[in-house]
Amino acid sequence: MARVKHRREPEARPEALPPETRTVGQLVAETLRLYGRRLWVSLAIGLPPAALNLVAVGLSRAQLLVVLPLVGSVLATVSYLAATWVVTGVPARGRPALVAFVVGVIVFVPFPFLVVLYVLPGLAWLALVGLSVPAALVERLGVRDALARGLRLGRVDYVHALGALATLAIVVAATQFLAALLLQDFADNTARAAGFIAGVVISPILFLGAALLYEDQVARARQS
Numbered sequence: 001m002a003r004v005k006h007r008r009e010p011e012a013r014p015e016a017l018p019p020e021t022r023t024v025g026q027l028v029a030e031t032l033r034l035y036g037r038r039l040w041v042s043l044a045i046g047l048p049p050a051a052l053n054l055v056a057v058g059l060s061r062a063q064l065l066v067v068l069p070l071v072g073s074v075l076a077t078v079s080y081l082a083a084t085w086v087v088t089g090v091p092a093r094g095r096p097a098l099v100a101f102v103v104g105v106i107v108f109v110p111f112p113f114l115v116v117l118y119v120l121p122g123l124a125w126l127a128l129v130g131l132s133v134p135a136a137l138v139e140r141l142g143v144r145d146a147l148a149r150g151l152r153l154g155r156v157d158y159v160h161a162l163g164a165l166a167t168l169a170i171v172v173a174a175t176q177f178l179a180a181l182l183l184q185d186f187a188d189n190t191a192r193a194a195g196f197i198a199g200v201v202i203s204p205i206l207f208l209g210a211a212l213l214y215e216d217q218v219a220r221a222r223q224s
Helices: 024-037 039-045 047-056 061-088 094-108 111-117 119-129 132-138 143-156 158-183 190-202 204-223
Strands: none
Touching: 024 039, 024 158, 024 204, 039 047, 039 061, 039 204, 047 061, 047 190, 061 094, 061 111, 061 132, 061 204, 094 132, 094 143, 111 119, 119 143, 119 158, 132 143, 132 204, 143 158, 143 204, 158 190, 158 204, 190 204
16 A cells, blocks of 8 residues: 655744844845745846945955945945835935935945954944935935934944854855855956956845844834
């Protein structure tokens, strides 16, 4: 008599915690789920960082300290605004988008100089004031009010904000390193290929996660 094989039912996925209690691990998991659901839009978010990676490869440190604050701040802001639109549904257009763009340039200009010292000061800066960019777009604030609002949101649960950005940065950096290892035997210009792939495919994780972090900190601010 043939034995009846019972198909194993897939385990139910645990429900996501609300933003006010979401952990860093769940924020990263939600970022990856959002990335999968909005794949093509997410890849478009990665185009500006990919362009920056192509420009930056081969430049000296002195040249990078000129290019990254000027060009990098603009491209990073564009990706951040697009990610905020994906997460919140608020379109990046009109005066709020222009104000958010100006705020983003202000926020990102110091970042390369802080990263030169060490990566952590740069992330600490973004955790403290980086949420000014989505605040300007979503809450339709002026430049000064957006920067003040971002500072307040960053300080609501600074450990969560810094931990989230650090974890997202580690995920992006580790994946970029693995991409370089995989490509080193198949590409003539590995550095440029790895940089482009990291920008298009991997960097959206950081921007989407930062936009989700904005929702976390807003919910925590309301709760407190």
